[in-house]
Amino acid sequence: MDAYQREGETEAQRLDRNWDELLQEFRVSQTGVQILTGFLLTLPIQPAFHGISTFERAAYVAAISASILATCLLITPVAMHRWLFRQRRKETLVHIAHHLAISGLVVLAGAVVSVMAFTFSLVFTEAVGVVVAVCGVAVFLGAWVVFPLSLRRRFAGKDRSTSP
Structure with a gap:
């Protein structure tokens, strides 16, 4: 029995x-990314969109x-x-879906961080947009990579029935 197979x-x-x-x-992540994509697709048809800076256009x-x-x-x-x-x-x-899920989440994090840079640049300044995006990268890395991997390491080898 492999490590990921339950007894019996x-x-x-x-x-x-x-x-x-x-x-x-996938159900959770698909819904979120589809809503985000739909929203982003509507932005260029807004009149104010054409007055954005080069940085804001790149972030978009x-x-x-x-x-x-x-x-x-x-x-x-x-x-x-x-x-x-x-x-x-x-x-x-x-096997392939597992890798697609990880890749999709990494790219989704990139999309959200880019939206953060775009939005905060519009509301404040490009410098604020960059700072917020860097903070976003740190948050996503911490929440989606460092924290889960630290839990994985912490519970490695322990009885799976007692771990979260």
């Missing part, structure tokens, strides 16, 4: 459980590009599932 669980059951867990994660382009890419990465497992359905490729699907 078959390989097929483990893959089904892993796929179900991934789907729940970075944000919309990252948001569209994150949308693609976070929805790709659904398309893959349709193409691989009933092909007995769930292990491949779970």
Whole structure:
């Protein structure tokens, strides 16, 4: 039994459980990134948009590009599932979906940080936009990478039934 398999669980059951867990994660992230992308797509048709600075335009382009890419990465497992359905490729699907989820979240963080730079630059100054974006990078790295990896290290080797 591998470290990610529960006692008495078959390989097929483990893959089904892993796929179900991934789907729940995708549901949360897909909704957020789709709303963000939709909102960003409406900005260029606003009259005031054409008066933005070069920095603000660059931050916007970075944000919309990252948001569209994150949308693609976070929805790709659904398309893959349709193409691989009933092909007995769930292990491949779970493995690739895991990597797509991580990649999608990294790109989503980039989109949100770019939106932060864009918004704070519009409201205050470009310098404030940069500072806020740097702070955003630190927050995302801390919350989405450092904290989970520290928990993973802390609970490594301990009985999984007692860990969060």
